[in-house]
Amino acid sequence: MNNYDAIIIGAGSVGTPTAHFLSQKGLKVLVLEMRAASGQGDNKAAIGGVRATHSDPGKIQTCIESLKIFSTWEEEYGFDMGWKPGGYCFPVYEEKTEEVLKGLLPTQKNYGLKIDWINKHKVAEIVPGINTENLRGGTYSPEDGQVSTLLAPIGFQREAQKNGAVFQFNEKVIKYELKNNKLTSVITDKKKYSAGVVILANGADAAEHGPLLGMDIPVVPDTHEAGISAPVKQFLAPLIVDLRSGPEGKTTNFYFGQNREGQIIFCYTPKELFIGTDRESQSEFMPIIANRMISLIPRLQNLLIRRVWRGCYPMTPDGVPIIDFAPEIDGLFLAVGMCGQGFMLWPGAGKNIASLIVDKKPIISEEANNFFRYDRDFYAAKKEALK
Amino acid sequence: MVYPVIRCVQEIPCDPCVGSCPKNLITMKDSILSLPEYTEGCLGCSSCVMLCPGLAITLVFNNYDPNKEKALVMMPFEFVNETVPLGCEVTTTDLEGNVVGKGKVVAVKTKESVDKRRLLLVEVPEKDKLLVAGFHIRDIYHGEPLTEDMQDEEDPIICRCERVRKSEIVREIRMGVRDMNQLKAVARPSMGGCGGKTCTDIILKIFKEEGVPMEEITLPTNRPLVAEIHLGDFVKKK
């Protein structure tokens, strides 16, 4: 009765597409979620940007897969995930950023990403109203896009359920049983279950399960704030990432876009990280981001601001997720440490691990797949150019 | 020649106009309930316009235009300073709010001891001078009547902000949605400006109609009452 082929812990950005792809391969899947529904953790804090515009092969390839899945989902399954094509644009004002971004283009193109440098006039065309003073041009990747983080997990869940996956909500995993380094059962506050493979996909809480499993899970959450406006007429097709540090000394970059409802959804990366899981909004967020947005596109001053929120980036030391079998525990798969990209990486990553688990081979290149391994050196000096 | 036009039509206990006039030109016959009456001799000091709490008095300046084509009407104005349409053409109205014609705001007068009220001098055609009692501060927008399908009694709109119908909510409940946060995510009730101030209770009733016991329902995030403000308002004005 309580025996499954696969148990997924956490029905978030990671857990729901994973449930879909595993159940699609015929596995009997159970999803355990402590909250009342899918996608109610940090998943819904994400603004829903999906880009294959990264600097490392693993992320590029995985996100190209994600984009295929998101952009064809409605056609395939009849459920609208709020997909809005329109690409990503990184407008550039500084010489050194231009160098970095141009330097990445060969790798990005090599791994199949459609991306190019565009001149200042083209940037001004696709980002109407952008401040053109000192604007040098930018990168534009027209096949990136955005998806509603509110809708996507529901779409994945419902499709998984059609394939027999079981979702248990309001049920928290509190303990594990191991025998000879084999994970034999998962214990919740209600029941005990067992499965051939257990996939840990519990987001910001991943590290807490390290001691329960007797291993180190190097995930430290820090929090990021975001906000959304009332809807306005569609005028902005791409998502915008401004890589400059803010003049206020508090931000390293910021990004925003217009969703399918017409709302502008925005977020910044703080210079000094807020480590922890405190999700209360802070009063400094709006003034800081308002300054940045208005100086980039002055007409945005007329937006009406509807809501703000704060959520977690479950960070690994090197900013790259862990998507791998746990080396020392048989039957445990780690899908944690999604950092700021958990939403866009899965479904591609979900499809990949379904293939890893069932067919024992990745769908992305071996080399790209190695990128996400648990046994890598998390503290190697190498830094990703584009986070 | 200057004189006040007193449009005081209700017999209410009010008489600041009487005391305001340095020449005692405004009087009341019997009591504070009587309507004010004006006797000739106005100085044009504008005290009565400044003090009438009912904004019922305008002053008409007749000698404004030697050609007698225009006259000047002084009107009280109590909106914020930024909205004073100084130098602008405005649509003038009579006491009932009917459009009279056009006027131009040529000057603004303030008085330090009177906190918010300003007196606007509006140039109007001579023939309008006795009629003009106010003006529009922006173009009138009458809105649009609800279309017929929006008044559908069978399938009413539950969330007005996002225009979510009952049938959409029922559909999701039948699909198994029990968390009202997820209901918001998938069908959008409560996602508008008000944050679910009205529809939350109605949705709970729909759950009940659908036979879902209260224990199975997770309530939505409770939000304070907020007003949406402009992004520009977060930025310090230079």
Ligand SMILES: Cc1cc2nc3c(=O)[nH]c(=O)nc-3n(C[C@H](O)[C@H](O)[C@H](O)COP(=O)(O)OP(=O)(O)OC[C@H]3O[C@@H](n4cnc5c(N)ncnc54)[C@H](O)[C@@H]3O)c2cc1C
């Ligand atoms: C402001 C902001 C903007 C962002 N923008 C983007 C973006 O544009 N694109 C993008 O790709 N990413 C973005 N992200 C990052 C993204 O939100 C995360 O990387 C992603 O949601 C992490 O997915 P997850 O499945 O690991 O975690 P979650 O979605 O939080 O899922 C984990 C789930 O596990 C459950 N859980 C935890 N512990 C237990 C337990 N013991 N038992 C049962 N269940 C448990 C939780 O309740 C939760 O539902 C953004 C994040 C923030 C904060």
Ligand code: SF4
């Ligand atoms: S304007 Fe002055 S003088 Fe004229 S009626 Fe009013 S208060 Fe009296």
Ligand code: SF4
């Ligand atoms: S102050 Fe104004 S409202 Fe009051 S009695 Fe005089 S004219 Fe009428």
